Amino acid sequence: MTLQTEMENRDIGNLDNEVILNVKDVVVQFPRPKKKTPFNAVNGVSFELRKGETLGLVGESGSGKSMTALSLLGLVPVPGRIIEGSINLRDRRIDNLPINELRKVRGNDLGMVFQDPMTGLNPVRNIGSQLCESVIRHQNVSKSEALEIAFQALDDVGIPSARDRLEAFPHELSGGLRQRVMIALALINHPEVIIADEATTALDATIQAQILDLFRERLANATMILITHDMGVAAEICDRIAVMYAGRIVETGTIEEVLSSPRHPYTMGLLSAVPRFDIRRPKLVPIPGQPPTAEDIVQGCAFSSRCKFTKENCAERPLLEKRDNRQVACWFPKGEV
Amino acid sequence: MSHQKLDDTTSDPNYLLEAQDLKVTFRVPGGKKLHAVDKISLGVRPKETVGLVGESGSGKSTVALTLMRAHEPEGGKILFAGQDITHLNQKGLMPIRKKLQIVFQDPYSSLDPRWSIRRVISEPLKAHRYGSRREINNRVEELLDQVGLPQDAADRVPSQFSGGQRQRIAVARSLALEPEAIIADEPVSALDVSIQAQIINLLRDLQDRLSIGLLVIAHDLALVHQISDRIIVMYLGEAVEEGPSDELVGNPQHPYTVALLSATPIPEPGGDRKRIVLTGDPPSPIYRPKGCRFHPRCPIATEKCTIEKPPYVEISKDRKVACWRAGEMDAPRDLWALKDVPLPEGVESAKKG
Numbered sequence: 001m002t003l004q005t006e007m008e009n010r011d012i013g014n015l016d017n018e019v020i021l022n023v024k025d026v027v028v029q030f031p032r033p034k035k036k037t038p039f040n041a042v043n044g045v046s047f048e049l050r051k052g053e054t055l056g057l058v059g060e061s062g063s064g065k066s067m068t069a070l071s072l073l074g075l076v077p078v079p080g081r082i083i084e085g086s087i088n089l090r091d092r093r094i095d096n097l098p099i100n101e102l103r104k105v106r107g108n109d110l111g112m113v114f115q116d117p118m119t120g121l122n123p124v125r126n127i128g129s130q131l132c133e134s135v136i137r138h139q140n141v142s143k144s145e146a147l148e149i150a151f152q153a154l155d156d157v158g159i160p161s162a163r164d165r166l167e168a169f170p171h172e173l174s175g176g177l178r179q180r181v182m183i184a185l186a187l188i189n190h191p192e193v194i195i196a197d198e199a200t201t202a203l204d205a206t207i208q209a210q211i212l213d214l215f216r217e218r219l220a221n222a223t224m225i226l227i228t229h230d231m232g233v234a235a236e237i238c239d240r241i242a243v244m245y246a247g248r249i250v251e252t253g254t255i256e257e258v259l260s261s262p263r264h265p266y267t268m269g270l271l272s273a274v275p276r277f278d279i280r281r282p283k284l285v286p287i288p289g290q291p292p293t294a295e296d297i298v299q300g301c302a303f304s305s306r307c308k309f310t311k312e313n314c315a316e317r318p319l320l321e322k323r324d325n326r327q328v329a330c331w332f333p334k335g336e337v
Numbered sequence: 338m339s340h341q342k343l344d345d346t347t348s349d350p351n352y353l354l355e356a357q358d359l360k361v362t363f364r365v366p367g368g369k370k371l372h373a374v375d376k377i378s379l380g381v382r383p384k385e386t387v388g389l390v391g392e393s394g395s396g397k398s399t400v401a402l403t404l405m406r407a408h409e410p411e412g413g414k415i416l417f418a419g420q421d422i423t424h425l426n427q428k429g430l431m432p433i434r435k436k437l438q439i440v441f442q443d444p445y446s447s448l449d450p451r452w453s454i455r456r457v458i459s460e461p462l463k464a465h466r467y468g469s470r471r472e473i474n475n476r477v478e479e480l481l482d483q484v485g486l487p488q489d490a491a492d493r494v495p496s497q498f499s500g501g502q503r504q505r506i507a508v509a510r511s512l513a514l515e516p517e518a519i520i521a522d523e524p525v526s527a528l529d530v531s532i533q534a535q536i537i538n539l540l541r542d543l544q545d546r547l548s549i550g551l552l553v554i555a556h557d558l559a560l561v562h563q564i565s566d567r568i569i570v571m572y573l574g575e576a577v578e579e580g581p582s583d584e585l586v587g588n589p590q591h592p593y594t595v596a597l598l599s600a601t602p603i604p605e606p607g608g609d610r611k612r613i614v615l616t617g618d619p620p621s622p623i624y625r626p627k628g629c630r631f632h633p634r635c636p637i638a639t640e641k642c643t644i645e646k647p648p649y650v651e652i653s654k655d656r657k658v659a660c661w662r663a664g665e666m667d668a669p670r671d672l673w674a675l676k677d678v679p680l681p682e683g684v685e686s687a688k689k690g
Contacts, residue, residue, distance in 0.1 A: 177618070204392035205557075206615045206619075210616075233602045235605055260606060276603060284538055285534065286531060286534035287531035
């Protein structure tokens, strides 16, 4: 039931590549003070990430995509915690590591690019010292060597006059440059896997295009998880995507397959709702209703209350099943009976 | 009142809401001036939707607030139904406020968290002495119905609603006094995609049904194209291009419009899509570049562009552009040229109606 099987008909070239990250049945749970039952923000998510591929985790707010990313880094905010499942980085289990071990994993093995570079960077320390801190923590180098590595890292992500920028404070940089610094910080220790959480969401369209270009140039062969709500952004840089809804993956496949022939009614609905100027469409087709919140108790298929294909079967939760070499969690994919 | 001195670039007697050479500046520390809006002229006709597009800092929200008379313009005029309202006092503005309403971006901060929805929606009704309590209550129920919310919503508070529902409440409030025009400042940017489409369609339906002039301000060109009859593109406080939606998107003239179109990701598997990526960031509205404001980022700028500011000229009806090299930008046009592309299997396109 992993993505391994689903990869069989793909020719993206990394089929034989080793699995770097193996996430299995992860459940992230938060207590609900007002209710007896707790809330599972991530509810049994499994996927594999192979060397050199970019996997997009796509979903709307509350779908659990960011929480999935945080669980990989051991950063699930209290009182939430991982109560089930396992996360393996190659052969090593990383979801139950003590904090000092975890710190080595972060940065060394997993690099994270956060959405908001203003909160991701320390506002009262200059860029150079923040980069150096990370280098010195993870690499056995002197301070001056670290500074040189920091300069190189800034230069690599296309920051003009990088040497001067080492002295700059985050507030002195534009949003686009700050995001480049965040990317430099994530890459500086050459992590095995890069996790980018809505890395371009806070940016203007023309700046987003610059950062997407940077991703494509610098990170074409990186092993990466890209978290986004924007199908367009996913289409630009992902090899595969996993669409999430209410804490679960509801559909996976290669980017081509999912975008040109979506199976899950939610994926279909999302694509119908996005305004596109390359297509004449007199009216958008919204998905009625709203996604379940942390307060709702969902039984059966979480999407069934908004789905137009709902039948009595949907009272029971569909599993993420392989259908025609893809995975879909739906009793009636594409509305077929 | 002031129709005599209309300059020939903007005058259209049919405009319901109009800005003429509107200029807004702010003082910043150090005695410098921030030029938020620099001589913008725009107009919204009755029953028409006009989209105002720009990136952050382009001055589009300042235009909205200035039209609402929340900022004092340094120059230019604001006209509503031909009446000059630029310097009208609060009392004089009262009848205008009834006809011109606004929907804000963030439905989390635009509704008082302690007020019931009934109170939120009836506030403008009470302020304008709509009628008896009973009449006001009836109107609130009618409005809730119009925006697709249940009647029992009236006695709940904003925190009991999701973002999309809150935006419906904000829309209901703006409709309460049967306005002739509504300004919507980023009405959906705080919402999820599936909810965005609901609000966009709601605005379109209501506009059709109630014959409202709508000015939609947004950063998302695809979204603006979806609902607007005409689009105006702003850069650094100035309008750089405008035109009927399909024309502007199908045949952009200004290099910035071309770049904006090219920068928008399209949910279509395309591998390495060729696109125009602008270098650098938009300049500061305090220290603006000389000549064409766009020249430092423009891929086809010439020496002339660095010295002389291009005039905003009309190239055809409702079609204007400010560029010395308008239409010369060589762009991967097939990217967005309006096509009757079949949508992916299973993805719907609603029929007009």
